[in-house]
Amino acid sequence: MPGPAKLTQGSTFKHVVYMSATGAFGLMCMFLVDLVDMLFLSMLGEKEAVAAVGFASTIMFFTISLSIAVSISATALVSKAVGEGNIELAKRRAVNVLAFGIIFSSAVVWLLWPKIPHILLSIGATGRTLDLATGYLQILVIGMPAVMIGMIGSGIMRALGDARRAMYATLVGGLVNALLDPIFIFAFGLGVQGAAIASLIARFSMVAVSYYGVVHIHKMLGEFDLMDFFKDVKPICLIAIPAMLTNMSSPLANAIVMEHTSSFGDDAVAAVAVIGRIIPVVFGGIFALSGAVGPILGQNYGAGRFDRMRSAMSSAVIYAFAYCLVLCFCLYQMQDWLVSVFHATQGSADLIRFFATFVSFSFFFQSLLFIAIAVFNNLGKPFNSTLLNFGRATLGTWPLITVFSLFMGAEGILFGQAIGSVLFGCLGFYMARNYITELEAKEASEIVLSNNLHGYDDIL
Template structure:
């Protein structure tokens, strides 16, 4: 077995914990920088600037989602090859996913660039807000290939079990952004364009960490071969395309929730918006769970160690339960602080308290869905992830928040979304367990047939 298949040995709980926490630190750092970025821009005193960033963020979220999807493909393919002990195949797959990612992201930039004003106008931006958002996006969109390289590189390092260097890429990006933001926005007086340049520099910094980790430390980039790349295109797309669709479901669910909250007035919208800012910071350790469990499952599947795959699933559930018990308790105890720091009053404060008291623990069940998504993305059935996520975003959101909203008001919107997470979390986890059992059975039957064939030979 390859010396690099580190996730096929040792405690599965330790692997899950380390991979999740390192991923969470990087994610939470990026979310915190986004908040600080918005705070700096709001200090300029122009509501058009804040609105422009809001419109641009929709487009940026789309491009980042594409990068994350390709990185999921890189993690799954490389980890599986490493688990099989085939480092040359892992190196080939890493090289070709990276090549495909750079070409794909460059094409996306080429297609979006001239259409940015039209897209922003379609989203509702006009006049000065449209001009500001267009200039902001024209700068920031140039960094998409760098984001693609950074995400894929982080995925490759996670596939190798090197969670710390994968975290360093996002941490460095956040630090560079946080340092350059006030300098370019205030000292040089560049305003929103300064924020865009800071973000562009931060994204370019990800390439440096990725190059050092993937190329210098792990030597996972080989010679690019066009014919072999075309052969690898099918397995890459088989994972990446459903993953892209999966990532699109979250903004769909958020849009449905915000639309229903708007029917209960501005206080309800403010409450949902504040909760939306709190969630990624508090539950970042769960959002990172899918990216943590995936490489562990893929390496052990490549090594045909199904018992460790079952242990990894159990370890992920134990980790999620412990995380939720601690963080949900902290959230419950700090609800008064949240209400005061956001100057919330009336229904806004009631929603924050309702979320902290009753709804927050539903993220344990959402973590079960994350685990299920990791199973299907990394073990050959990414379409199941897409169906589960879109199911939660539609069937698990709209009917439930409509029903509970009739009886509970704005609180029913949060409660309905939580119930959807409970239902689809349980469904996704059960499906994932059964799928691993199915893979194990198939493997045992294949081995039995192979032994039988050998015995029949003279």
């Protein structure tokens, strides 16, 4: 059985660090396997194989983003119910979000699978690169319901403050993938398709771990009731749909970047694909920040602790700044090794070095946007997150990378993205701070009004 709302007590900085570190470790393990995929495939001596996974990853990021969106709904609804002390409601919401996720992800697979070649062609994949990317995606997309279940299970455990067990699902998935990769890629000689099969098996291993944590450890799944499910569809969708739109903006930005990059040739595409694998491994602690801050905000919002909500935001900023400072320095020092280990051509190497030297610290400003998104998703304004992320993906991406690439070439694409992150990160954080102040003022006025009404009743 879940215990008390432990995120409403103790140091908010400690909670942020612990929740982020465990979330980051799980994410980095998962994305490290993608990085190893890229490393193994680069050993095949085919730049088309590396470019194919780069194109395919743009689409996979879209499907994973949908899973993350539904898990955000699970975290927000369950954490608020736990903060209010209503465990039965938390259990009901948990099982209904899970049912919603399975139905939704199965529908997405059914719609997406036959259109994979056309989608890849539309973002610039051609020739052998298109064929390899299509084969890779047609295998991997089948595992989307498994990813959905694993993500929702992790979201439920994070809502309870059990970040350690939430980490185990992605950790086990990463280990299984890492063990199977060389077997399917090299021993069976399956190449790109082998990498996809290994990843598919790993996704199903995530389901087993998540199920064990949610059901056997926390006993957090209530009995499924169809009428309760229909009651909960609305609150689930009110968070999940804006969160989906919010998360889809990132694949949109990636697709815009990939389309622009393809005009500079396969060397540039391969470099962006390698950078895309490096980013989640190096900046996993930043990507985990939104998922870490969300449960802290949700439980304290349910408990009416606005002071701790503001403290959690400040703690998250301090954590993000220190994290980026250390990791960006490490990335700068390791850039030559990365160029060597991925067998990068001269054109690819120049882009990788440019990212490590000039662009990487922009992820601190992206962390401000992640914090803002956590605030709006968990405190009742998810469409604000959508507007911010779509703003970054469109106004903060396309015009900037178009202009800067005219003057700087392929490097301008990376630099334009960085400028967009700075602008929208600062804007989002400012909006989020103001929103918490508004919520506190609204609750205070409601308390005063309630007290006045009680006083009037006493007189009568």
